[in-house]
Amino acid sequence: MRYSKYLSVAKINVTERLHHSSNLAGRALVVMVRIWIFTTLYTATYRTIHATTIHGIDVAGIVWMLVFAQSFRQSGWPNTAAIIETEVKSGTLAYSINRPYSYLLFHFWSYFGRVGPNLLINIGSAALAGIIFVGWPSISLASAGAGLVLLAMSFVLDFFCACAIGLLAFWTEDTSAFQWLYFKGQLIFGGLVLPLALFPDALRRVAEWLPFPAMFYSPARLLVSYDGALFKWFLLMQVAWTSVAILMAVFLFRRGVRNVEMNGG
Amino acid sequence: MLPWKHAVKRIRLSLYFTRTNILAAMEFRTSFIVQVIGMLVNDAAVAMLWYIFFQSFPGVNGWGWQDTAILMATSTLSFSFVFIFFKGAGDIAVIVRQGELDYYLAFPADVLWHVSASRSRIDAIGDALFAFGIFFLFTPVTFVTFAVFLIASLAAAGVMYGFTVVTQSLAFYTPNIEDASRDLFELLLGFSFYPQNIFTGGIRAVTIFVIPAFFTATIPHRLIAHFAWPALGVLVLAAIIAVTVAILFFRYSLRRYESGNLMVTRG
Numbered sequence: 001m002r003y004s005k006y007l008s009v010a011k012i013n014v015t016e017r018l019h020h021s022s023n024l025a026g027r028a029l030v031v032m033v034r035i036w037i038f039t040t041l042y043t044a045t046y047r048t049i050h051a052t053t054i055h056g057i058d059v060a061g062i063v064w065m066l067v068f069a070q071s072f073r074q075s076g077w078p079n080t081a082a083i084i085e086t087e088v089k090s091g092t093l094a095y096s097i098n099r100p101y102s103y104l105l106f107h108f109w110s111y112f113g114r115v116g117p118n119l120l121i122n123i124g125s126a127a128l129a130g131i132i133f134v135g136w137p138s139i140s141l142a143s144a145g146a147g148l149v150l151l152a153m154s155f156v157l158d159f160f161c162a163c164a165i166g167l168l169a170f171w172t173e174d175t176s177a178f179q180w181l182y183f184k185g186q187l188i189f190g191g192l193v194l195p196l197a198l199f200p201d202a203l204r205r206v207a208e209w210l211p212f213p214a215m216f217y218s219p220a221r222l223l224v225s226y227d228g229a230l231f232k233w234f235l236l237m238q239v240a241w242t243s244v245a246i247l248m249a250v251f252l253f254r255r256g257v258r259n260v261e262m263n264g265g
Numbered sequence: 266m267l268p269w270k271h272a273v274k275r276i277r278l279s280l281y282f283t284r285t286n287i288l289a290a291m292e293f294r295t296s297f298i299v300q301v302i303g304m305l306v307n308d309a310a311v312a313m314l315w316y317i318f319f320q321s322f323p324g325v326n327g328w329g330w331q332d333t334a335i336l337m338a339t340s341t342l343s344f345s346f347v348f349i350f351f352k353g354a355g356d357i358a359v360i361v362r363q364g365e366l367d368y369y370l371a372f373p374a375d376v377l378w379h380v381s382a383s384r385s386r387i388d389a390i391g392d393a394l395f396a397f398g399i400f401f402l403f404t405p406v407t408f409v410t411f412a413v414f415l416i417a418s419l420a421a422a423g424v425m426y427g428f429t430v431v432t433q434s435l436a437f438y439t440p441n442i443e444d445a446s447r448d449l450f451e452l453l454l455g456f457s458f459y460p461q462n463i464f465t466g467g468i469r470a471v472t473i474f475v476i477p478a479f480f481t482a483t484i485p486h487r488l489i490a491h492f493a494w495p496a497l498g499v500l501v502l503a504a505i506i507a508v509t510v511a512i513l514f515f516r517y518s519l520r521r522y523e524s525g526n527l528m529v530t531r532g
Contacts, residue, residue: 025445026442026444026445026446026448026449027444027445027448029445029448030448030449030451030452033452033471033476034452034455036468037455037456037459037468040463040464040468041325041459041460041463044325044326044460044462044463045322045325048322048324048325048326049322077444078444172295172296172299173293173296174293174296174299174300176300176303176388177299177300177302177303177304177306177307177388178303180303180304180306180307180310181303181306181307181310183307184306184307184310184311185310187310187311187314188310188313188314188317193314193318194314194317194318194321198321198322199317199321200317200320200321203317203320
């Protein structure tokens with residue numbers, strides 16, 4: 001009963017996302033075109049260096065990795081950091097924190113409510129593009145299991161990172177610069193264009209310690225081909241970085257609400 | 266009033282709007298600096314991604330890091346031209362949905378121009394700085410290449426503006442199109458950062474007729490790498506067509522607008 005209100009929050013967000021069908025269709029189209037571009041890019045790249053595989057991954061493997069990583073990454077929209085920033089700036093946060101629910105949990109379940117329909121549409125359209133351009137993927141039971149575990153954790157990690165960034169609005173008003181840095185961190189090290197497996201070795205070793213590969217790249221990488229050691233490493237990174245992100249979000253929220261003044265009315 | 270006098274007046278007013286918007290943003294100095302530097306770092310991050318890519322794969326069909334540097338310079342400069350001076354074009358869908366167009370309709374000025382010029386994207390100043398930075402650092406700079414860089418980016422900005430207005434004006438026909446419009450624009454930017462010589466056949470047709478990256482990325486890059494008058498002519502013609510189509514489509518779509526009778530106080 002205590003937590004049923006959060007399920008209701010999630011349900012409302014599912015309905016709200018489904019209502020915006022034109023947005024979902026637009027996003028699906030964008031994801032499909034992106035997969036088309038990636039297929040073209042990596043086909044040309046592999047052809048240029050006369051290779052069929054790099055570090056054991058062929059073009060189809062790379063494309064499927066990007067299909068998954070892009071679909072997962074796009075599913076968290078609208079961006080939690082921007083939503084929280086708007087609430088802090090506009091003052092509507094004062095309304096929310098007076099309600100009988102946890103502000104952070106409210107947004108957590110809202111986020112998962114948005115993720116559900118977005119993920120279905122994105123993965124459906126991107127996978128269709130993947131099948132058309134490079135054929136069916138070969139996903140084993142082990143890789144599916146590992147991928148799903150990492151996927152769930154990556155959404156939690158993404159939410160709390162975005163949440164912490166949005167809460168910085170208590171001090172900086174505008175958090176767009178932090179949001180860009182976060183998204184670009186995901187873009188560069190999160191395997192959204194260039195999978196980490198294709199990075200130069202030295203850079204890859206450094207990047208593996210960052211939170212970004214532990215997000216959407218990790219489930220994508222494991223879904224394409226299972227690697228037990230890599231699974232354990234990504235899980236360890238996810239647990240470590242999620243703990244840091246949760247602590248940051250809670251700390252920033254508690255410090256930030258002290259600055260909120262309510263005048264009634 | 267003579268057409269050229271009318272155009273000069275519009276340009277002057279646009280510059281005045283932009284100046285006022287920038288001065289207003291500078292009131293919050295920290296926020297202003299964070300936005301500009303943030304965008305600069307943001308663009309540098311994308312450049313870094315491609316730098317890493319070309320460290321792993323030194324060339325794609327002969328396309329190398331310097332080509333990508335040229336591409337990024339022209340694309341970000343075009344973007345900054347559009348969004349420093351005409352940011353409102355990217356907000357049309359939101360303005361229509363919120364019924365805020367009433368405000369602009371009450372003025373004798375052209376609605377599309379007024380909506381577009383009334384807002385400025387401050388972080389786009391960071392894009393402009395990045396564009397000049399990467400151009401001077403990584404491309405062969407001569408007087409000619411610099412002039413071509415400015416002219417090609419300006420013409421590409423015309424195409425980008427036209428595309429923005431058309432996609433945003435879809436809000437007159439269907440509600441909740443904001444995210445989709447933004448996605449389409451991001452797709453245009455997305456096309457603009459990939460090696461352009463990989464786009465052939467069907468995907469090239471898409472970049473010419475659907476998402477006009479051929480005009481905002483391929484031709485500007487080609488003009489700086491290997492200048493040719495016909496290519497410049499095609500780009501300028503594309504810009505004129507894009508802006509004309511945008512104006513006509515917006516005017517036609519505006520007939521569908523229904524006032525929300527929104528009452529707001531503007532500062």
